Amino acid sequence: MNVGIGLPNTTPGATGELMLEWARQADAGPFSSLGVLDRLLYDSFEPMSSLAAAAAVTRRVRLATMIVIAPLRNTALLAKQAASIDALAGGRLTLGLAVGARLDDYAAADVEHRGRGERFSRQLAELRDHWEADRIGPPPAQSGGPELLVGGGAGPSFERMARYADGYAHGGGPPRAFARAAASACAAWGDLGRPGRPRLWGQAYFALGDDEAGADYLRDYYAFTGPFAEKIAAGNLTSARAVRDFVRGYAEEGCDELVLLPTVAKLEQLERLAEVLA
């Protein structure tokens, strides 16, 4: 299993300068990927632009969206952005997509929330077409387009993932929750007759020091979930031991890539995590 780190693109207090320095240091560190989150109605950096910037200052790490809310975006533009980032980054883009959980983002983007699943399926089918056809350049560096992940916890998400994508992006939770979702992903994959197995990506939040600030951010970021915000905040990994146990738990469940997302936008968070994983 590889371990990646999140860019603090939705973490309060992150500046453009910090984002770039963070990307540089992650590229030098033990991390295999840099992940970004997506939220429209929040004081956050747009994920695709963030990864484009990261592409310019990194040479090694994979650049991953964990996830981008696809139905908020025009499919052709999304295809072109993804192809551009993949070309800029020499084939390092992993595009994780999902329908997201926030009604207000749909309202803010003036996109109908109803019917999002069906529209998302169509988008997934069309993305590949765009990447393969000559009409929309640049040609992605990865043949057939960037590695494509689909997230979401319900039955239709797994079916969509198995039909159109290369792998599954899990939304977070303890290893046993990941294991359950991974089994569903593998079951769907086999059921649709796909050879091999899906790539399995996981994610979790961490704060090594300043954990109160981290918890405050999670309570705020997930306020829309009501009582679940407290649970998400309580799941923040706040000690070296918690991180190590979590990483081991995910590895045991067959995760391919675990992205640890910062909840405090300070560079020492990245340094501490690098030490813990070293």
Added chain:
Amino acid sequence: MKIDVIGAGPSGLYLSILMKRVDPRHEITIYERNPPDATFGWGVVFSEETLGALRDADYDSYMAITESFATWDTIEMHYHGDRIRSRGHAFSAISRKALLGILQRRAAALGVELRFETEILDASACDADLVVGADGVNSTVRPWRRQALRPNVTPYASRFVWFGTDLVFDAFTFVFRATEHGIFQAHAYPFDATTSTFIVECNETVWQRAGLDALDEEQTLAFCQELFADALRGHRLLSNRSVWLSFLSVKNRSWHDGNVVLLGDAAHTAHFSIGSGTKLALEDSVALANAFVRHSGAVEAALVEYEMERQPVVERFQEAALESARYFENVSRYGRFAPMQFAFNLLTRSGRITYTNLTLRDPHFVRHLDSWFNTAAVGGSANGRPTIAPPPMFAPLRLPGLELANRVVEAPVGEDAEPDGRPGQADAERLLEAARRGAGLVLTGLVAVSPEGRTSPRCPTLHGPEQAAAFKAIVDEVHGVGARVALRLGHAGRRGATRTREQGADIPLRSGGWPLLSASAIPYTPVSQVPRAMDREDMERVRDEFASAAHAAHAAGFDALAIQLAQGYLLHAFLCPLANLRDDEYGGPLENRLRFPLEVLDAVRDAWGAGRLLAASVSATDWARGGGDVDEAVEVARVLRERGCGLIHVTAGQGVAATRVEFRRGFLTPFSDRIRTDAGIPTLVGGYITTADEINTVVGAGRADLCVLESAPAASRTGVETAS
């Protein structure tokens, strides 16, 4: 801290005891609407783990509880006059009244204030720092915070009545009694030196047919006592307001809101047939008290932690309880099972006990099961001492026209055909490797009856002598390593002209596609090609293609032919009401939708010849609104059996692209169980079965005859571990 506990059941009392132990300064008041000695029901069951938790949490009450315990380690099943016993299942039980007495005394001794016959009607009556809703399945606290807790309370489709008896059983005893109205079962276990719990249950239909709604308490008792007279051996049933009830399933999205928290049955119930209600309630109390210790009394943090710790555990029990309840609701389905298989099916009903667990708990039972299973597999009947026999997955299987060495099937995935449809080198290698690994049967991928019927340009076909010869070479090699091979023969229909599944499923070809056929002109996905609705001429042509391919399959030496009536392929599109909108004699009611598939089946059967296994893959449900369901699939399987099919490969979904499938381990097994028992035909099932334990359990319990084995992702190394 000031704590108000609503409800003086086991969980409320136990929490109060534990909180007082943590800090005697806590002011705890328990409000109970009933008097102290009013209790409903008889004995309650504990498991070993619960006892450990109680010992660590409060030694005083643990000592008192274990002194008045009944313990046993046997499950006994009475079925068709046989008594089968399985050991190694450690249980203990106590009278509910005795338990409450112990907890009431302990709570009072620690300074908890108990107010009986006091009802708290609304939240405003509580000004405590923590308000605990421990008031059971019909909780009055739950509705106070309905918005945040989001409760879901639904009755199960069966009826039960909770008696005591003065017969002391020496085991957890299940008694099944067949009557003219259907099956009744009793769940009985001892809970002290003189008394046992005796719960009588039946499903709603049986209950109605037997006219039990008209009986009063006394008549109900007389009815049940008469019905179970044999098992009661002359002893009496005892009533304690014992009337017929429906078990209520309680779930809450959240178990706390602000300073209000739910415990035990108020938060969640689990059907009594897995005996976990009191166990879960007391474990809730322990977890909540511990959470307060860890968070030094910070209410919100403690409640969040309590919920995070308990919810996943309870959900697993609720899933198991639901499986168990469903088993009992439908137990008449297994009425033809041999006693040994009936018993193993019963023991493994909820998924918590598997073949491997049982091997550890009761090796003697498993030895008898293995012996019985292997003997029955070759048509014998077991007598006397058990033979030395392998586990069920290695038992042979006799099907009409085919004998298999074991119950493991491999279905390697991939498409690598040559442009003319002959199987490619990689196709051959995959089948041969699977055969070498030891699978009794290997399945090809879809082989199309014609180039037009291919899924992708790399999908093999069997439409001429060259293709038949190429397949014969592979079949001979598979036979050379001692395995058997089945051909999956079909026509992709509207799922044709796609790219290989390496690149995704149902992704249309950019170029080089071919026109598609289906029952109606509806594309499979929104981006799929629109197929042409078949006319009579198309049907005759396709039927002949199937027949000629079946003939070629015979020539190639395949051991079995599995005709594809599932997967959303052409014949499934006729069967599936969402894909077939025809208004001629091939659309509409099932009889019409089956017409073309049966025309094809008859032609295939004639060309394939008698004496070799003819199988069919069937989709058990469309998993979509307006689609086919498992009742219809059972009907289809019955018809197929009558038309000469000897094996059903049970699949589900894919009749249409957008479905609501619950993907998980073994997700197809319940459908296989249903079709196998109700249609009386052997089944083959996949659905992400990845271990020998699952196969032994599924096959041993009679839920399928053959299982497709898949591989699970292996645990990986990480940067955290140091390489050695």
